Structure formats: structure tokens, C-alpha cells
Amino acid sequence: MIKLLKNKFEQGYRTSGYPKTPVELPPRYRGLPAIHQDAPGEMADKCEKACPQRAIDAKTRRIDMGRCVFCGECERISEGSFVSFTRNFGISASCREHLLTDGTLPSLAEHAKAHFRKLFGRSLQLRQVSAGGCNACEADLNVLATPFFDLSRFGINFVASPRHADGIVVTGPISRNMKTALLETYNAVPAPKVVIAAGSCAISGGPFFGSPEVSEGLESILPVDLFIPGCPPHPLTHLHALLTFFK
Ligand code: SF4
Ligand code: SF4
Numbered sequence: 001m002i003k004l005l006k007n008k009f010e011q012g013y014r015t016s017g018y019p020k021t022p023v024e025l026p027p028r029y030r031g032l033p034a035i036h037q038d039a040p041g042e043m044a045d046k047c048e049k050a051c052p053q054r055a056i057d058a059k060t061r062r063i064d065m066g067r068c069v070f071c072g073e074c075e076r077i078s079e080g081s082f083v084s085f086t087r088n089f090g091i092s093a094s095c096r097e098h099l100l101t102d103g104t105l106p107s108l109a110e111h112a113k114a115h116f117r118k119l120f121g122r123s124l125q126l127r128q129v130s131a132g133g134c135n136a137c138e139a140d141l142n143v144l145a146t147p148f149f150d151l152s153r154f155g156i157n158f159v160a161s162p163r164h165a166d167g168i169v170v171t172g173p174i175s176r177n178m179k180t181a182l183l184e185t186y187n188a189v190p191a192p193k194v195v196i197a198a199g200s201c202a203i204s205g206g207p208f209f210g211s212p213e214v215s216e217g218l219e220s221i222l223p224v225d226l227f228i229p230g231c232p233p234h235p236l237t238h239l240h241a242l243l244t245f246f247k
Pocket of ligand 2: 132133134135136137171172173198199200201202206207230231232233
């Protein structure tokens with residue numbers, strides 16, 4: 001017992017103060033892209049061509065964050081003159097179109113559906129569905145349960161059965177083989193329920209987009225309430241999205 005208490009004393013309190021205390025992410029982190037509208041047209045075209053995800057529209061000078069895998073190639077080749085990534089991790093949206101950004105994003109809080117807050121603001125139980133992803137999205141969702149993020153202190157938990165859940169969090173590009181399992185899980189969740197697409201794969205197919213083996217994004221299969229971009233989304237992006245949308 002003494003050993004346990006000594007250990008606890010030495011370890012101290014490790015849980016993040018977020019959202020009360022702001023968190024500064026390292027400079028290498030890529031969050032909301034800043035798109036410099038005054039950059040030369042040739043540079044925008046060059047970035048559009050170089051983007052492996054076809055996420056850049058050089059004409060309208062927008063980036064589709066639902067497709068972007070935040071590889072940083074556009075920032076590298078334009079040396080930050082067309083695109084530079086900020087450390088803003090609050091990049092989620094309640095509409096797919098909002099992810100097509102010119103560097104700005106409507107406030108998620110303003111667009112959150114009030115009835116979800118009323119229903120799940122005090123307790124939100126989620127079932128995760130891994131639908132053919134690479135496991136990085138799932139790993140970063142798991143991190144939310146660690147003492148640092150401690151998701152359960154907000155009344156949000158991941159549960160084993162869809163019958164105990166208020167909604168599903170889908171990761172991965174929804175391979176053909178996973179579609180039935182996804183639909184069965186969704187149907188097993190009692191109404192009213194929420195659907196969250198987490199990661200570029202679930203939102204648009206991610207690096208697998210265009211393959212006949214995957215879907216064109218969760219929205220082509222189910223009504224999605226919340227889109228959390230990233231490849232994978234940072235745990236703070238998840239936390240920001242869940243707290244802003246439901247709390
Ligand atoms: S960071 Fe996103 S927009 Fe830029 S090149 Fe990579 S995938 Fe394309
Ligand atoms: S979005 Fe990226 S990290 Fe997530 S499953 Fe797809 S490839 Fe993996």
C-alpha cells in the first residue's frame with residue numbers, strides 16, 4: 001500500500017487540463033491549413049498536381065480536408081507560400097461541404113444539432129466500428145481512454161455492444177467485406193442515434209479512394225452527423241469535436 005501511495009505521489013496528476021487549459025501542439029503538427037489566396041497561380045497548379053489525394057482545387061483555392069491525409073507535400077513544394085499548416089486541431093465539421101475549406105471553417109458549436117446536446121450532453125456511449133482501416137485511427141481513438149485524455153471524465157465512453165450505445169464511430173474506408181457488419185451494427189443501436197465518421201478513410205475513402213473495394217465515404221451509406229478529418233485524426237481533434245458537438 002505504501003509503495004502504491006509513493007508511486008502515486010511520484011507520478012503526480014497526469015490528466016490534461018484541456019479544455020480548461022489550452023494545449024499547444026508541437027510545430028510539426030499539421031492542423032487547419034492556411035491557404036494563401038495571393039500565391040501565384042502556377043504554384044497553386046503545381047500543388048494541385050502534386051497532391052496524392054486530389055484534395056486541392058487550384059481554381060477555387062480550397063482544400064478538401066475530408067480527402068487530405070495531411071502529408072504536407074503541398075506545404076513542402078510551395079515552401080509555405082500557397083499552403084501552410086497551422087496547429088489548430090479543431091477541424092471537425094457537421095457537414096461534409098464544410099470540410100472543403102479556403103482556410104476557414106464554420107464553428108462546429110454553431111452548427112451542432114441542439115437535440116443531440118440535449119439527448120447525449122450528460123452521457124454518450126459509443127461503439128467503434130473498424131471498417132477496413134490501417135489501425136492508426138483506431139489506435140488514436142484508444143488513446144482517448146488513457147489517463148492523459150481520460151475521455152470518461154466527460155461522460156463519454158466506448159462500449160462493447162451496439163445495443164448499449166448511443167451511436168457509432170466509424171473508421172476505415174468501409175471495405176466491401178465490412179459493409180454488412182457496419183450496417184448490422186448501425187441497426188443494432190437503438191434510436192435516436194448518432195453517426196461519426198473519423199478519419200479521411202471513413203469520410204472519403206482516404207488513400208484508398210477510387211478503389212472498387214471500398215465505399216466513397218460513409219455518407220454514401222449512412223446519414224453522418226459529425227466528420228472528424230485527419231489521417232489519423234489527433235486525439236485532441238476527437239476530443240475537441242466530441243466536446244464541442246455534444247457538450
Ligand atoms: S497535405 Fe493534403 S492537400 Fe496537401 S498534398 Fe498532402 S494530401 Fe494534398
Ligand atoms: S484515415 Fe489514415 S490513419 Fe485512418 S484508417 Fe485511413 S489510412 Fe489509416
